[in-house]
Amino acid sequence: MAGLVPHALSAQTPGEVSGTLLDQATHQPLPFANVVLLQLPDSALVAHAQTTENGRFALASIPLGHYLVRTQALGYQPARRLVALTAAAPAARLGEWLAAPVPVQLGQVVVQGEQAALVDDLDKKVIHVSKDLSSTGGTAADVLQKVPSVAVDENGQVSLRGNAGVTLYLDGQPAPSSLRLDQLPASRLETIEVITNPGARYSAQGAGGIINLVQKKQAKAGWNGEAMTTVGTYNKYNASLSLGRRVGKVNVYGNLNGLNNEFRGSAGLRQVATAEGRTTGTDQTGRTTRHQANEALRLGLDYSLSSEQRLSLTAELYKNDLRQTSDFVTQLTRGAAPSLILRNQNLETDDLYTARLASNYRRTWATHPGRELTASATYTLDGGTVTTEQRVLDGPVSYPRQARRQLLDVTIQMPSAQVDYVHPLDDKRRWGAGLKTDLMVTPGTADYSVQPTDGAEFVHQAADSYRYHYRQVLPQAYGTYQQKSSSWDYQVGLRAEFTGLRARVQPAGSTSQEIFNLFPSATIARTLPHDQRLQLSYARRLNRPNFLQIIALPIYSDARNYVVGNPSLRPEYVHVAELGHQAAWQATTLSTTLFGRFASQSIQSLRTLDTLATRRSGQPDFIARTSYQNLGRTASYGLELSLTHSVTAWWKLLVNGSFYRNQVTSYAAAGTRANFTGTAYLLNTLSPAKTLTVQLSSNYRAPLVVPQGRLRALYGLDVALRQRLLHDRAAVTLRVSDLFNTRRQYTQLEAAGLTADLQTKYETRVGYVGFTWFVGTNKPASTIDHQPKGDPGGFGG
Template sequence: MKNFRTSVLLLFLFSTVIAFAQGRPGGSNGVKVTGKVIEQDTKLPLEFATVTIQTPDNVTVNGALTDAKGEYTVTVPPGTYNIKFDFISFKSAVISGKEIIAETNLGTMVMAPDATLLKDVEITAERSTVDIKLDKRVYNIGNDMMVKGGSVSDVLDNVPSLSVDAEGNVALRGNQSVTILIDGRPSTLAGSNVADVLRLLPADSVDKVEVITNPSARYDAEGGGGIVNIILKKGSANGFNGSFVANTGTPANHGISTNLNYRSNTYNVFSSLGYNYRNSPGNSKTNTEYLDDNNNTTNFVNERRNNDRLQRAFNGSFGIEWFLDKTLTWTNSISGRRSSGDNPTDTYYHNFDADHVFQNTRYRYNLENDKDTNFRYSTNLVKKFDDKGHELKIDASVSKSIDDENSVINDITLGSPDVVNSNERTKNYQNEDRGLIQADYVLPLGKDSRFEAGYRGSFTTLETDAKAEILEDGTWVNNGDYTNFLQYKEKVNALYSQFGSKMGSFSYLFGLRWEDSNIDVNLINLNDYHNKRYNNFFPSAFFSYEFAQGNSLSLSYSRRINRPRGRFLSPFSGLESNINVFRGNPDLNPSYTNAFDLGYLRKWGQLTLSTSAYLNITDDTFQFVRRASGDFIVHAVGGTDIVDPVTGEVTVVDGQDTRTPVILTTPINLSKEYRFGFEFNINYNPFKWWRVNSNFNFYRYESKGDYTFVYQNEEGVTITDFQNFNRTAYSWTTRINSKITLPGKIDWQLNGQYDAPQNNAQGRRVGVASANTVLSKDLLKDKATIALNVQDIFNSRKMKNDTYVPGELRSYSEMQWRQRQVTLSFTYRFNMTKSDRQKENQQKQQDGGGDDYMGG
């Protein structure tokens, strides 16, 4: 810990020295120059236009970039200057021989598009892919070709700071304790794997992704690692417009979707429809060496699994936005999703004795089918009391989700056709009802201060009816080990307030949130009832200092909570494998995180650097434990079966029994976790035809705690086992993305990612490298786009783990959720060119400016 604290202190001092070393251009004798830049045709502000101040002999003194409002501020020594304004695909503008001896406002500079440049070289000026706010980063997805024809899961995997592993779990800076929101609301089903929901939604439905590494008190306190908010597309351009997308690929990936919008002066109607048929073949393998109490080998089992996930999904939405008057807007929308799929899985268990001599192969076939239905109604009322940000927002929504999953499993021993180990079937029915109401009030105080307050109530009921049955003598008999009825009820009421202000170059934001949680976790069939009632305060604080335009330092703190839900709690697990089983823990408690973040942002012309150092300290963190259950799978090999006509008991004559231990993976609460790291994000446009962005994240992980569990071995003896989870591990991830415009106006995008190895409490995660690429071409006067996308070029994206539990097992596992995917997509825009879409995004940025504290 001493070295750890020293590292934090040194990094803090290093970042501070760098920031102050930049200084404020012009020094104490400098004078301030301000102004605004807008586009000639639309009168909209031009963000990221370059303002350069030079001496009459063309020596650059200082410069700046315009903000989201098109405004800039730059400081120079008194003198006479030429001021130059530049923006991609616009004609440069110059103010020559301007004498600046005192604070000067240059007024509004109007920039005209360069028609020649637009026609011969550039189609449109791409909007920056990232907007930096005080408490979040916003990534605009519209121009990202890499996700064409994919799912929302693919979108998130292309966002800096985020990663999606082979099972679809989303991590922020390597931390999977992250809350996923869709349009600011929890992604249903809460009881199902969120990864499945993200894979069902098409990528083309996403407008932007908000990454909130350290949320303020305005946001739900859920998510120890932060919040990811997925904003879906909603039309806003006047008149009728929309888009149509069709895609096909291999393995089978066929889809069609459309987004339509009509806007008038009094209302805005928007809708979307989509259907996709997707096959995601996957595979896994686990090689396990089983050990006795003295760490001597008892036997080996090599498990091989192949599956084809066939998914058919339909999603649609419809909404109306009424402009009741100039200050009052009421929006109502409904959305629905229906999907069905099959997941046939072949699993082979190759059994070996202690000397690694082959014994037999067991084959397990699982035919699973799934039906998922989701419906949601949302209403939103916005009252703007003035045009300075004084407003009240009221949101409410109700949703219902049903997931019906069934499977039939056959288990036989190959080479012994007369021996059927088992015939099983499982049923898993989930029904969720969710209600949400939220009110947010914003009151500007003077020019640079702001007060906010609000309420949020979230009410969820989730019932999971899980059954497992075994076929015995032609009759299905209940298997009590995997049958339960779980009822989860969650009521969370929250109040918050926050105050922020800007004093010159210094900004601050203080907030406090209070949440009252009332949670019931009931196992009805066992008469086992758990009530967890607690309330907590969640403070937050943000500080920012701007040394010059595009050169700032920030420091933030927040307290977070991570509540266990769904799969973490349910004691039932799927039985694709009956020797490696996942089981939830109904008695899990929430974990609490104190999060600190120190960030530095610097822009140099076409280069933007965003870096931060962060520290998360979590109490009662979740940890997955892999341990012996005390159960064994017993099956006969060879010999002759003799069935007792009275009891039905099977006796094997001249044969042998094979006994394989059942290994459980289950979540538990550990006492403490420390996560410290630093992150770099770089966006660079070296030329008009080349854009590069990269992300690097290094972190140190330390956990403290131990785990004691009790089970009975095969002789019926009670065994008490102990595992120590005190450990320290280092890891890092990096990603680079390059977009190049080739001759013939063909866009080529390539990205690569590497996740470094990481030690954990029971072994090691192996490093993994992967790459994706896409080629895109605009057609039909830029109204259409065709793209060829290859995900996982080298088919290398796999989750790999080495595990060692003394006295129990050594194992190596690989898991590939989806094999390499090739997709061809075609997009057509109705009454909406790429340039129109660019202007629409700028307009939305202006309309939504009040959503973010002082614009960032």
């Protein structure tokens, strides 16, 4: 296009146009928006660019003259500005440019331009929780089932591409250790970001990736918010209130959430052990009732010190209570001896709390677009007690009837501080650097006691009780460099992290580790014609064991099974590479990713037979021990894809899935275990009427091998609908999860002298009805959501 500009102008000093595109209501960056520069008066195209992940754009080497700058972001009103580049003022620095959301007319249906339920970008996947009707009344674990390659087991444990080393963040900071996704109400969340291959700005922790839980924060002008209550079948209740008021330089907001649920389930466990020439078997079948209650309060304040400086403060308090009762029948067989039939009961009581204080400061410079300084400090206090109790309610007179109780009392303190700085060298190059320090200190006790006979006092057992103290410090630093051209974007980074820990368990002993690591990362991206983007990325990461995986503290789940840490456990290291491609058409967006993940010193959970404890028990039982070990190498490589397509003006289709080869080191013998596996998710969003939205969704997780066995397939179907009322001031949502009651966990494990088959069926078919009242301009979408090409999100450190 430069050939269309008169030669006299092109010979003069070239000019430039730069700025930052932000959401008018939230002041969040708008990435991947199109910016074009048109020559006046004939509107000939002179230059074009896309905004970066921070919403910035720069058009360089522009001949002097008069131009029209036009921006276009999906779901936002196109914005235009006239600029004049002269010899006296060759640079037009537009500063922060605010874009306003706008409805888009499609035939007879009005579509509110806003984020889709799932945005699949090349470097992360963003789930907009409120847009997913199937999460109504559910938890964060329910929402994550929609993400390619993500699986959540019955204990809320998340795995990504078959790896459980996933790091949880809450609003861009390490999440409290007590946080469980299956107990976190979805109503508390605005978005969930899944980052599969983080760069140097992110902590290297999380071999499987990072999941950032972003809580709701009302930021629009005036009063805004929503109140929601949900009732589910068989005693399930969820209520939330989110309010905010923004006036001038001040934005005040708060969230109040409560959850009170009862779930019923059944389980069966068959174990066969061979020790000292004798074979012992246990068959257990039973039912479980789980009652969980969570309360959360969050208050926040944002204050604009000036147009270039912002300060944020938040205070949060969470309380989590769990009561679980398991009644089951155990059949014991040992050789040719007659079987013993026992009636058992296990009880668990969790009383946990979390307090969290956070502050954040952001500084920009209008005279230096792209220059940015951020600093933050966070203090988290976790605490509470976990009590487990095992009883024999009925059985042979010869079998001991004493009850066992373990009380864990823990306090965890986690202060954290970080600073990040970005400095542009020019409109095409910039560097960034940051420092961060995390500290974790946790003293605690594990008291063990027995009740000799029914009704007697519990007697403290000093030999089986422990005191422990764990301290971990993580100083970190990183540097990045980024360079852009018309079609290419290069970024390299290097992160340095030191791990220093001390763990002491009395009377078991102590351990310490001091480890220094470097973590390089690199990304190359190219913008292709016709709204396409290609990106290649690499990063080295690690998975540090948590303190319960390291300290030699036995925790009893029942009388025959316990979990204990391994003081010799070391971090798992992983290399991750991804090649992604994204293309957008008028009604379709397609993202595909080829990925490879290769880990060494892989951390695995292993169940084995504790022959010494079995011998000491003197009973026809056997004791199974679960611990952790660095077990060889693991690898997974394959393909992920995500497709969104507007079939008609009232029907939108979302399909995502993965297909990959999963390979782990075999525990039972030399060599490896491998299989082809994957996940699939299908979401249909229908708007048969102007105020009615219906969603049908289904997910499938293929069988997966583990070092000691395999996990069977898992699948289910959900249905939900939302009816808007009172001119969009309110909405009623109906939802049924696992419509055909098919979701169940089935695990097969095998070790030397031990086999185990575990089947678990929690209450997954649940009906929910919810009512939501919207305050201010915080209204639901009119019908089907559009899919944008990106989302701000993100965090550093």
